[in-house]
Amino acid sequence: MSKRIGVVSIIVTDRKNQAMQVNQILGQHGDMIIGRMGLPYRPEDIHVIALIVHGSTDEIGALTGKLGLLPGLQVKSILNKTRGNG
Helix, strand or coil, X not given: CCCEEEEEEEEECCHHHHHHXXXXXXXXXXXXXXXXXXXXXXXXXXXXXXXXXXXXXXXXXXXXXXXXXXXXXXXXXXXXXXXXXX
């Protein structure tokens, strides 16, 4: 299965109740996370996490699917188009 590089953005609106679960899920999928940046935006009391990922569409979908089930989170991803070189 070919792998793709992409970005997953996560907006956390309920950090107090979701931080442990978010970090647990990210740890489960840590082998495909190339980089992670998290920033609080205090005026709106939200936290933004950006992940650079490298994995199959199924692997990335599993990560975003688990995160998307958590209340208080918004998750979006964008993946590069494949070039046929795996």
